[in-house]
Amino acid sequence: MKVGNQDLRPIWFDAGADAVKVIDQRLLPHRLVISELRTVEDTVYAIREMMVRGAPLIGVTGAYGVVLAAREAGAGRKDAFYRLCEKIKAVRPTAVNLSWGVDRVYKATAGLSQTEDRIRTAKTEAGIIAEEEAENCRRIGMHGVTLVREAAAEKTGGPVNILTHCNAGWLACIEYGTATAPIYAAHDAGIDVHVWVDETRPLNQGARLTAWELGAYGIKHTVITDNAGGHLMQHGLVDMVLVGTDRTTGTGDVANKIGTYLKALAAKDNGVPFYVALPSTTFDWNLKDGLGEIPIEERDADEVRFVEGLEDGVHHRVLIPPKESPCANYAFDVTPARLVTRLITERGICGASREAIQKLFPEKFSG
Ligand code: MRU
Secondary structure: OEEOOEEOOOEEEEOOOOEEEEEOOOOOOOOOOEEEEOOHHHHHHHHHOOOOOOHHHHHHHHHHHHHHHHHHHOOOOHHHHHHHHHHHHOOOOOOHHHHHHHHHHHHHOOOOOOHHHHHHHHHHHHHHHHHHHHHHHHHHHHHHHHHHHHHHHHOOOOOEEEEEOOOOOHHHOOOOOOOOHHHHHHHHOOOOEEEEEEOOOOOOHHHHHHHHHHHHHOOEEEEEOOOOHHHHHHOOOOOEEEEOOOEEEOOOOEEEEOOHHHHHHHHHHHOOOEEEEOOHHHEEOOOOOHHHHOOOOEOOOHHHHEEEEEEOOEEEEEEOOOOOOOOOOEOEEEEOHHHOOEEEEOOEEEOOOHHHHHHHOHHHOOO
8 A cells, every 4th residue: 555655565575685574563653664574583573562463464474474484494394394384373363364374375385395495485375375365355345335335325415434443454454454445445436434443452553553544545534432432323423333353253253353342232232234344364164153262362461551652752651550450451352243244255245144154155165
């Protein structure tokens, strides 16, 4: 996507530097810093500390991590190569894209024992995944815009008000984003849209990243506290909720950033459609019960304890609760399929049920 005059992606392989380059998302929106990943340890650090984040992006980062694992493992050492790949997969548990991306690239190198062959093949495969994810998001936008157009047609005036949670934009993907792709497509088609951006505590991906992306594209938006959505819905100020996901079961249960479930409940109570946009790489086809089967990441409680931001141009990190108070940091929650109005995928829009998902992706289901 365009940042100033620059065409930027959140990740790419820089052949000149012989390294993976990433935007360090911890520093946005106030500083745009590009970092290099040269080792598996760098990759693990970048994913764990959320220099890179968002399901499709950590899938692609894991995929490029296999290139670095191949380099580190050396010739013939299949067991060392395997262990390094497993290490990358284990960094964050909820987004299924991470293990999917690593596995796909690792499998592409099966049968190769020379380091250079493994590196070359892994680099090609990771690049293909990145391009596929960009195209998936473009197609999600193409399909999802119909829902925004319908909402616009039902209104007597004013913008279509879309509430989103966390950041499911291009920074979390490769291009366009998942939840944001229909918004960009609507804006490009001349539909008047306005986005309510949940700040998304504790790390503020909405306030920092989604607001930055939308502002750069010239899309009207307002940052709100995470608790404001219900109030806005009660007053008719939200036409749809549109979010991404980190893992969705083959039956339509949706894991996404903590707080998503509360938005879905409020949407249900107020008759507001609740849409989830995802590429097929975010489905975990064999899971049937999201609540019981999707692992929920718990992160360091200091992310809850401290808030970071700028004051007079200087970065500060400040303590909020009493320093003795225990804090807990659940990073995701699961919204049951019954609360999801529609899923928006690269193949089209479907209901959140096994039958409907199977119609779009028949090859993923046996029997
Ligand atoms: O903890 P994060 O920032 O990696 O969580 C990201 C989200 O919850 C996104 O909504 C999700 O990955 C969808 S990204 C297209």
